[in-house]
Amino acid sequence: MATNHHAAVIGVGQTNFDAKRLDVSQVGLIREAALRALKDADLEWKDIDAVVIGKAPDMFEGVMMPELFLAEALGCVGKPMLRVHTAGSVGGSTAIVAASLVQGGIHKRVLTVAYEKQSESNAMWALSIPIPFSQTVVAGAGGFFAPLIRGYIERSGAPEDTGIRVALKDRLNALKNPYAHLKIPDVTFEMIESSPMLWDPIRYLETCPSSDGACAMVIGSESVAKDSAKPPAWIHATNMKSEPTMFAGRDQVMPQAGLDCSRELYKKAGIQNPRAEIDCAEIYVPFSWFEAMWMENLHFAPINEGWKMTYEGATALDGDLPVNMSGGVLSTNAIGASGMVRFAEVAMQIRGQAGEHQVDGAKKVLGHAYGGGSQYFSMWILGDKPL
Amino acid sequence: MRKVAVVGYAQTPNVRTQLYQNEVEMLLSIIPELYETSGFNKDDIGFTCSGSTDYLSGQAFSFVMAVDALGAWPPINESHVEMDGAWAMYEAWVKIQTGEVDTAVAFSFGRSSMGDPAETMILQLDPYTLAPLGPDAPAVAALQARALIDSGKATERDFAEIAARSRRDAKNNPQAQLKGDLDVDALLAEPYMASPLRKHDLPPITDGACAMIIAAEDVIDKAAKPPVWITGLEHRFDSHQLGGRDLTISPSTQAAGEAAGVNKGKIDLAELHAPFSHQEIILKQALGLADDVTINASGGALAGNPLMCAGLARIGEAYRQIQDGKGNRAVAHATSGPCLQQNLVCVLEGQS
Numbered sequence: 001m002a003t004n005h006h007a008a009v010i011g012v013g014q015t016n017f018d019a020k021r022l023d024v025s026q027v028g029l030i031r032e033a034a035l036r037a038l039k040d041a042d043l044e045w046k047d048i049d050a051v052v053i054g055k056a057p058d059m060f061e062g063v064m065m066p067e068l069f070l071a072e073a074l075g076c077v078g079k080p081m082l083r084v085h086t087a088g089s090v091g092g093s094t095a096i097v098a099a100s101l102v103q104g105g106i107h108k109r110v111l112t113v114a115y116e117k118q119s120e121s122n123a124m125w126a127l128s129i130p131i132p133f134s135q136t137v138v139a140g141a142g143g144f145f146a147p148l149i150r151g152y153i154e155r156s157g158a159p160e161d162t163g164i165r166v167a168l169k170d171r172l173n174a175l176k177n178p179y180a181h182l183k184i185p186d187v188t189f190e191m192i193e194s195s196p197m198l199w200d201p202i203r204y205l206e207t208c209p210s211s212d213g214a215c216a217m218v219i220g221s222e223s224v225a226k227d228s229a230k231p232p233a234w235i236h237a238t239n240m241k242s243e244p245t246m247f248a249g250r251d252q253v254m255p256q257a258g259l260d261c262s263r264e265l266y267k268k269a270g271i272q273n274p275r276a277e278i279d280c281a282e283i284y285v286p287f288s289w290f291e292a293m294w295m296e297n298l299h300f301a302p303i304n305e306g307w308k309m310t311y312e313g314a315t316a317l318d319g320d321l322p323v324n325m326s327g328g329v330l331s332t333n334a335i336g337a338s339g340m341v342r343f344a345e346v347a348m349q350i351r352g353q354a355g356e357h358q359v360d361g362a363k364k365v366l367g368h369a370y371g372g373g374s375q376y377f378s379m380w381i382l383g384d385k386p387l
Numbered sequence: 388m389r390k391v392a393v394v395g396y397a398q399t400p401n402v403r404t405q406l407y408q409n410e411v412e413m414l415l416s417i418i419p420e421l422y423e424t425s426g427f428n429k430d431d432i433g434f435t436c437s438g439s440t441d442y443l444s445g446q447a448f449s450f451v452m453a454v455d456a457l458g459a460w461p462p463i464n465e466s467h468v469e470m471d472g473a474w475a476m477y478e479a480w481v482k483i484q485t486g487e488v489d490t491a492v493a494f495s496f497g498r499s500s501m502g503d504p505a506e507t508m509i510l511q512l513d514p515y516t517l518a519p520l521g522p523d524a525p526a527v528a529a530l531q532a533r534a535l536i537d538s539g540k541a542t543e544r545d546f547a548e549i550a551a552r553s554r555r556d557a558k559n560n561p562q563a564q565l566k567g568d569l570d571v572d573a574l575l576a577e578p579y580m581a582s583p584l585r586k587h588d589l590p591p592i593t594d595g596a597c598a599m600i601i602a603a604e605d606v607i608d609k610a611a612k613p614p615v616w617i618t619g620l621e622h623r624f625d626s627h628q629l630g631g632r633d634l635t636i637s638p639s640t641q642a643a644g645e646a647a648g649v650n651k652g653k654i655d656l657a658e659l660h661a662p663f664s665h666q667e668i669i670l671k672q673a674l675g676l677a678d679d680v681t682i683n684a685s686g687g688a689l690a691g692n693p694l695m696c697a698g699l700a701r702i703g704e705a706y707r708q709i710q711d712g713k714g715n716r717a718v719a720h721a722t723s724g725p726c727l728q729q730n731l732v733c734v735l736e737g738q739s
Contacts, residue, residue: 004389004486025515057447058469062510064442065469068724069513069627078642081624081729082478085469087448093466097478104484105388126447242465244455257462372451376465 002268003103006386008225008232009347010109011041011218017181017332020119021212026066027073030115033214034074037111041218042229045075048218049107054084054094054114055336056371059126061117074113086240088284088371090114091215091339092378096238098219099380103235108221114340115214123210123335142207142287144373146199149289151253153201156292158307160201163288164192165310167206167330170285173317174327176356181211181332206288206330213334215341222386233350233382236364237268245373252374258297261377262368266299269381274366275300278381280322280359282345283368284338286329291315295323298368317357325349325357339369339378346382390604391483392614393735395425396703398597401564401691404500405594410444413496413596414456421492425600426611429458432600433488435465438475438495439695442507453496464488471495472597472699473660473721473731479601480620489606494598497695504592504694512725513627524725525589525663529581531634531726532665536583538635540672543583546664547574550587550689553664557686564691565591587689588664595693597700615709619647619734627728634726640673643732644718649674652736655714656681658701660722662688669727670720684708698722702733709737 013036015021021029030053038044051074053067063069067083086093091114098112116123124140152158171187174180184191187205195204225232241261244250262274271277283298285291295306300321309315315323324330326345329338346367348354363384370377397417399405405413422428435457441449450467457463466482468474472495479491508524522530535541551571557563569587577585607614623639623646626632644650657680661667667682676682683689685704688697698721705717715737723729 002486004484057441059441059447061514063514063518064507064510065440065723066514067469068511068728069517071624072626072628076624077626078638079624080622082474083469084466084478085450086465086467087451097466097481100478100481100485104481104486106481106484240464240466241462242454242459243462244459245451247460255462256460260462372448375451375454 002387005103005105006222006234007099007102007219008234009217009382010220010225010228010232011037011043012344012347012353013037013040014179014215014341014344015213016179017211017213017334019209019211021117026061026117027070029117029212030070030113030214031073033216034111034113037216037218043109043218048075048109048111050080050101050110051076052082052084052094052098052110052112054090054340055116056088056090057126059121060123060335061120074111086371087376088335089339089369089376089378090371091337091341092343092367092369093240095217095340095343096240096378096380099235099238102219102221108224110219111216112219113214113216114337116334116336117212118210118334119212142199142202145287146202148253148374149201149287152289152293155253156304156307158292162292162307162310163201163206164189166288166291167192169316170324170328170330173325173357174331177326180327182209202287208286208329208333211332211334213337215337215344217344217347231351233347234386236381236383236387237265238380239265239268240378243375245375253293254297255374257375258370258377261379262298265379265381269387275321277364278321278366279362279364280325280349281366281368282324282326282342284329284342284370285324286333288330291323322359325354325359342369343367343380350382350384389484390616391480391601392607392616393599393706394427394602394610394614395421395600396706397421398562398700398703399595400562401593401595401693403564403592405498410496410498411452411456414453414494417596417598418456421598421600424611426609427490427600427602431490432492433464434479434482434491435463436475436478436493437467438470438472439497440469442510443497443499443694444501471695471721471723473702474622476599476601476699476702477620477622477731480617483603489603490600492598492600493699495696495699496596497693498594499592499694500594525581525584527725528663529584530629532583532663534634535665535668540635541665541668543575544571545668546588547571549664549667550574553683553686553689556684557690560685563686564593566686566690584663590662590688590692593691593693595696597696597703599699599703612710613737615706616736617733618736619649621646622731624729627724629726635669637669637673637727637730640670640727640730640732643730644674647732647734649718649732649734652716654680654716654718656684656705656708656717658683658685658705658719660688660698660701660720662692664689666727674718684713698731705735709735
């Protein structure tokens with residue numbers, strides 16, 4: 001179903017990502033991204049009607065509801081400000097909330113920013129707090145997701161080196177992205193294969209780094225987008241879905257929320273055959289194997305055959321469905337920002353801003369983020385024309 | 388804009404310590420009532436949004452478990468704000484405005500008893516310039532109360548009278564935590580907790596949860612009770628820096644109130660989220676409320692303050708009072724951040 005008003009991305013900005021951005025405070029970090037997005041949109045602070053901020057758990061920086069002290073630096077005084085938090089999918093959800101404010105006809109220009117400054121704390125242990133009577137996520141996210149990958153390998157019979165191939169592709173793509181955090185110029189298949197096993201079957205070089213960084217976008221209304229100097233990336237459809245963490249019979253390897261979320265998304269965007277109609281996709285792959293799993297979850301490949309897309313090179317930058325052109329979460333992971341970086345990469349591809357990792361003629365692009373125990377999904381599809 | 392109404396509301400009793408239910412169980416105790424009394428059921432809901440904070444339960448992703456209370460299977464269209472539930476209701480209202488959904492649930496939960504909220508709230512202050520000074524929540528509020536007295540706008544007796552009235556009115560609210568008849572002179576003889584605030588000026592520590600259903604005009608025929616229309620819904624933000632603003636006024640409340648059209652008609656009753664007694668004076672002035680407006684007939688946050696719920700509960704209480712015929716046009720308000728930093732104003736009307 002179409003929304004009541006059209007909306008488009010008219011500005012994109014991201015910080016340079018690094019393990020420790022010691023040169024900036026949290027305030028400086030978000031301003032860096034926001035100022036770049038404003039400049040890209042050719043707007044000033046006074047032009048912005050509302051601000052939507054997203055980040056993952058507050059314990060990552062040790063500040064409760066940090067947007068309260070941050071938002072003044074985003075010109076927020078006297079304006080509405082919302083703070084979104086939907087686990088790892090938050091960067092995507094935040095962009096969707098910002099889009100909704102325009103699609104609902106409430107505002108004309110909304111600034112949205114998502115960030116994480118993980119060097120101010122330790123994300124792995126912030127995620128490993130033992131709570132009475134609840135299952136812990138066992139030593140960080142990798143400990144939670146590794147068994148799901150094992151389950152996928154057993155079901156699909158995927159070759160054991162599928163994950164290494166994904167990691168190699170994404171790490172090579174990251175070399176083309178000036179903002180990416182982790183860059184390994186001489187990366188090889190053998191280097192990844194021989195890196196230490198962290199959570200079997202996830203090796204060190206098959207996992208995401210811990211980054212400091214922020215990403216921002218300006219979402220504009222139809223009239224604003226038509227007046228904008230640079231080409232707008234029109235929002236064709238957005239969707240979010242959630243399901244409970246655990247219950248008897250839940251398929252954690254191929255979660256229903258992801259299957260439903262993408263199916264509805266395609267329907268809203270008028271897409272019949274996603275593999276043929278989507279030009280490229282930027283998706284949330286924090287551990288290499290998730291590319292293969294999400295290819296199935298996103299209906300790009302039949303069940304148990306997602307790994308073939310990686311193996312056959314379909315997801316490479318020159319494949320028929322390039323995936324994670326930016327180098328993906330495997331190369332850059334400021335957790336709260338990661339979903340928005342995916343969504344912003346979609347806008348950059350549509351607007352022809354992706355430089356060396358640009359996919360020629362990208363006209364319809366999918367952005368995807370997920371979080372929690374593979375249970376929170378947010379997605380959008382942007383196009384070069386209004387739907 | 389699509390016309391949207393509140394069609395259902397449920398909340399737990401406000402209690403000091405909920406020992407026997409966790410957050411999910413607290414929600415499970417009210418969600419069935421929400422559906423039964425509203426006329427809408429789970430299958431009607433197009434969008435759900437919750438409000439909570441990880442720092443109350445001391446657990447990253449504490450909201451994730453809350454979807455268990457919703458029976459989120461098949462998977463649901465859902466979002467979460469790290470804010471009071473009033474802003475979750477705002478996001479739900481926005482989603483209805485997009486035209487993608489017609490009906491939405493907003494809910495929130497707060498088990499303040501899991502820690503020491505006054506101490507926890509220190510972590511909400513600017514980590515570089517304010518939090519290292521270590522002022523707890525009453526100390527920060529007391530700066531505002533002191534500024535109010537120094538400016539000649541209020542006295543300690545005014546604060547005590549607000550507390551006494553709130554506790555007296557709470558006697559009519561079966562879900563209130565603190566209620567009773569208090570003598571103002573006796574209150575003023577009590578010692579300070581954080582000068583010039585005494586214990587009665589502070590909110591109690593409260594565990595609670597609440598949930599609301601809102602629906603667009605197109606589906607309002609399903610409503611079991613007369614709908615209460617949301618005719619204004621706005622929120623604004625002020626500086627976080629306590630030294631950077633006049634603490635005796637609330638520009639964000641005033642701006643939100645004007646944008647929401649509070650004074651476009653006569654206001655019969657108000658539910659103001661004033662966790663500290665003196666804040667009611669600031670809010671009343673910012674919203675331009677006349678002296679004949681009934682304020683916080685529920686007892687307000689001074690009679691029960693489940694953190695992250697108390698704002699949404701104000702909207703819920705105003706809805707209930709209109710349902711009960713106590714008035715036809717109400718303003719409800721929610722706040723967040725130190726010294727009324729961020730404020731939301733909702734205008735509710737019975738018959739349109």
